[in-house]
Amino acid sequence: MVRSLTRAAALIGWARREYGGRAEKAGTVGLWLLIGLLLVVGVVDARQYLVTGIIVGSIIALGALGITLIFGILKFAHFAHGDMMMFGAYIALAALVGGGSIGPLSFGWGMIFAILVSMAVLAAVSVAIDRVVYRPLRRRGSSTVVLAIASLGIAIMLRAIMLLWWGPDQQLYVYGIHPARELPFDIMLKPDQIFIVATSILLMALVYLLLFRTKMGKAMRAMSDNADLARVSGIDTEQVVMWTWMIGGALAAVAGILLGIQSNLKPELGFTLLLPLFAGAILGGLGSPQGALVGAMIVGISQEVFVGIDLPFPPFGVPGYKPAVAFGILILVLLVRPRGLFGKT
16 A cells, blocks of 8 residues: 555656646746737737837836845745835825926926935835844744735834825825827827836846945845855844845835836835735745746736736726736746746746
8 A cells, every 4th residue: 555655646746747747847938928919919000019028017027026035035925015105105296396397207306315224214114124034933933824914014104194194095206287299109108107118127237236246245145046045154243134125125215215206106006016016026936036027017018918808808998907917926826837928936
């Protein structure tokens, strides 16, 4: 009997090794084909929505990059990240001074100052939250589930602060009508949206250079691979954790501000963003910075293009189904390729 069970277990293990890899490869190819088909449909039938998806995807990418950095170093899902984005956006609203505008943009140099202030404040707040909440839990040996639940509590706390201080009504950085400019191929684009994409690309490029061209980046990647080995090798892991929170907080602040420029500010918007953020991070592969960019772009484009396709059944053509699109992408990736497009084996 024992011998039969052993043989059966060995057969199951062999089948998983033999066919599991093939199934994942087939699923990966299918996933890339679906992504290509989505882009083709966007170019042919929904060009305006495709451009809007790139703008939204660039905002999601900054938040997803922070999530993937935190997961790569600390190995837990930071559910407070969406609310941290909105908290950073409201900090910028409080720091915003002066009027005027920079060229064709709807805002002036006061917004640039507010962005810098928000980045610094939220970086400091992120480090403080880690020191007060997460680090004591890590030192007690708490599981990743406990850390994730604690982050959910932090999210609720930040949302309550925003509701108490700024109220539930939506707010804008700059009031008034800001017309879009007509571009070739019937595409309408505002100068602010060009600023959003350019800022996102610049910050992601700086993070890439930090991770792959600096000593701190090398230490962060070493700790992501093996924290215990990095500690034994003489790497100051506490300093790495501090830098991780500072970078994640600064990126969350900018992402929230860019979202406010694109649409508006509402305290509950952070919770709404949580699903697209994690969908982008998981699609790209948790722990992969370049994967966060690609995954977020795919999620942003998918949400907008599905809305732009004129078919008589949801989610096509129904804006309210955008979260459902992100959730569908998340489920599909978890079924087909759980480690994501660029995740490690």
